Amino acid sequence: MTLPAQVAQQNDDPVTETLYQQVQHFYARQMQLLDEGQIAAWADTFTVDGVFAADAQPEPVAGRAAIRTAAQAARDALDAKAIRRRHWLGMVDVRPDGPDQVRVVSYALVLEIPRGGPATVHVHTTCDDVLVRQGGAWRVKHRQVRRDDLAGGAAR
Amino acid sequence: MTLPAQVAQQNDDPVTETLYQQVQHFYARQMQLLDEGQIAAWADTFTVDGVFAADAQPEPVAGRAAIRTAAQAARDALDAKAIRRRHWLGMVDVRPDGPDQVRVVSYALVLEIPRGGPATVHVHTTCDDVLVRQGGAWRVKHRQVRRDDLAGGAAR
Amino acid sequence: MTLPAQVAQQNDDPVTETLYQQVQHFYARQMQLLDEGQIAAWADTFTVDGVFAADAQPEPVAGRAAIRTAAQAARDALDAKAIRRRHWLGMVDVRPDGPDQVRVVSYALVLEIPRGGPATVHVHTTCDDVLVRQGGAWRVKHRQVRRDDLAGGAAR
Numbered sequence: 001m002t003l004p005a006q007v008a009q010q011n012d013d014p015v016t017e018t019l020y021q022q023v024q025h026f027y028a029r030q031m032q033l034l035d036e037g038q039i040a041a042w043a044d045t046f047t048v049d050g051v052f053a054a055d056a057q058p059e060p061v062a063g064r065a066a067i068r069t070a071a072q073a074a075r076d077a078l079d080a081k082a083i084r085r086r087h088w089l090g091m092v093d094v095r096p097d098g099p100d101q102v103r104v105v106s107y108a109l110v111l112e113i114p115r116g117g118p119a120t121v122h123v124h125t126t127c128d129d130v131l132v133r134q135g136g137a138w139r140v141k142h143r144q145v146r147r148d149d150l151a152g153g154a155a156r
Numbered sequence: 157m158t159l160p161a162q163v164a165q166q167n168d169d170p171v172t173e174t175l176y177q178q179v180q181h182f183y184a185r186q187m188q189l190l191d192e193g194q195i196a197a198w199a200d201t202f203t204v205d206g207v208f209a210a211d212a213q214p215e216p217v218a219g220r221a222a223i224r225t226a227a228q229a230a231r232d233a234l235d236a237k238a239i240r241r242r243h244w245l246g247m248v249d250v251r252p253d254g255p256d257q258v259r260v261v262s263y264a265l266v267l268e269i270p271r272g273g274p275a276t277v278h279v280h281t282t283c284d285d286v287l288v289r290q291g292g293a294w295r296v297k298h299r300q301v302r303r304d305d306l307a308g309g310a311a312r
Numbered sequence: 313m314t315l316p317a318q319v320a321q322q323n324d325d326p327v328t329e330t331l332y333q334q335v336q337h338f339y340a341r342q343m344q345l346l347d348e349g350q351i352a353a354w355a356d357t358f359t360v361d362g363v364f365a366a367d368a369q370p371e372p373v374a375g376r377a378a379i380r381t382a383a384q385a386a387r388d389a390l391d392a393k394a395i396r397r398r399h400w401l402g403m404v405d406v407r408p409d410g411p412d413q414v415r416v417v418s419y420a421l422v423l424e425i426p427r428g429g430p431a432t433v434h435v436h437t438t439c440d441d442v443l444v445r446q447g448g449a450w451r452v453k454h455r456q457v458r459r460d461d462l463a464g465g466a467a468r
Contacts, residue, residue: 149429
C-alpha cells in the first residue's frame with residue numbers, strides 16, 4: 001500500500017464533502033449487502049469487468065460473474081457453520097482520479113459471530129479500491145485486499 | 157433486516173451530504189452520552205413516545221421515561237462491576253422517508269473494557285432506526301436492535 | 313472527558329458537512345500514516361508546538377520533534393516483534409471553536425495483528441483533540457488520549 005509521502009497533500013483537500021459522503025454511503029450499502037447474503041446485488045456493485053484480488057488468494061477473481069460465484073461459495077460455507085460475518089470498512093482515504101474515478105484506501109475489520117456467540121475479530125485488512133462512476137452509481141473496478149496478518153506488504 | 161434488492165437504488169443517491177453528516181454526528185454524540193453515563197441526556201435523544209426494541213429483550217421499552225430507567229439500571233449494573241462499555245455505530249445506510257423522517261440501518265459494535273483490561277468485543281448487532289426531526293434535532297422514534305449471535309433474523 | 317449536558321445542543325448543529333468531512337478525512341489519513349510507519353509525515357500532522365498527552369504515559373510529549381521521536385521508538389519496538397497496529401478513530405464529535413480551531417472528541421479502537429495472527433483488540437481509548445487550521449490543513453495542537461481500562465477519568 002502506497003501512501004502520500006508528504007502530509008502537504010492535506011492542504012487544499014481535493015475531496016468534496018459530496019464525494020466523501022457518496023463513498024462512505026456506497027461502502028455501507030455494499031458491506032450490508034454482502035453480510036446479509038444478497039450476493040447477486042453485492043456483485044452488482046462491481047463493474048462487469050471488475051477484479052477482486054486478495055493476498056490470501058492464489059489468483060485474482062476477474063469479472064462480476066466470477067466474483068459472484070466466489071462470494072456465494074464463501075457465503076454457503078459460512079452458512080453451513082452458522083457463522084455470520086460482518087465487514088466494517090472505515091478510515092476511508094479518498095483520492096480523486098478524474099471526474100468519474102477515485103482511488104480509495106481504507107481499513108476493513110472483519111468480525112465473525114457464530115450462532116450463540118461470542119463475536120470475535122476474524123481478520124484485519126487494508127482495502128485498496130479503484131471506484132468508477134457508471135450511470136450515477138459508484139462501482140468497484142479493482143479491489144486489492146491485504147491481510148495484516150500475512151507477511152507481505154510494502155510497509156513490512 | 158430488509159435491504160434493497162437492487163443495487164440500482166444506488167443510482168441518484170437521494171441522501172445529501174448534509175443529511176448523512178447530521179446522522180453520523182447524531183450517532184457519535186448519542187453513543188458518547190450513553191457511554192459516559194449521561195443517561196438523562198441520552199434518553200432525550202429519543203422522542204417522548206420513542207420505542208427501544210431488542211431481540212435480546214422480552215418486550216420493547218416504550219416511552220422516553222421507561223427507556224431512561226432501563227438504561228440507568230443497565231449502567232448501574234456495569235458500574236458495579238467496573239466495566240465500561242463503548243458503542244461504535246457505523247456502516248450507516250440512510251434512507252429518507254419524507255423531509256423530517258429517515259430510516260437508518262447500521263451496525264453496532266459493542267466493546268467491554270473492565271478496569272485493568274483487556275478490552276473485548278461484547279456483541280455485534282444491527283440497528284434499525286426511524287429518526288424524526290423535531291425542532292431542528294434528530295431523535296429516535298423507533299429502534300430495533302438485533303444481536304448477530306442470536307438465531308433470529310430474516311437473513312439466517 | 314466532558315460532554316454536553318444538554319442534548320439541546322444538538323439543535324441547530326453548528327458543524328457543517330464540509331467541516332465534518334474534513335475532520336473525518338484528516339483522521340483517516342493521519343492514522344494510515346502512523347500505521348504504515350510513515351512517522352515523519354505523521355508527526356507533521358501535529359503543529360510544531362503540538363502536545364501529545366496520554367494517561368498511560370507519565371508526561372505529555374511536547375513539540376513535533378519529540379512526538380516524532382517517541383512515535384518512531386514505539387514503531388521500532390513493534391517492528392522488532394513483527395506486530396502491526398491499526399488505529400480506528402471514529403464516533404467523531406466535532407465542536408467548532410472559532411473559524412480555524414475545533415475541538416474533537418472521538419473513540420479510538422487499537423488493534424494488534426502479529427504476523428501469522430490472530431488480530432485482537434489491543435486497547436480502547438477516547439481521544440480529545442484541539443485541531444487548528446494552518447495554511448489550509450488541519451493539524452493537532454493538543455491531543456489527550458485516555459485508555460478505558462485505566463481507572464482515571466471523570467466518568468468513573
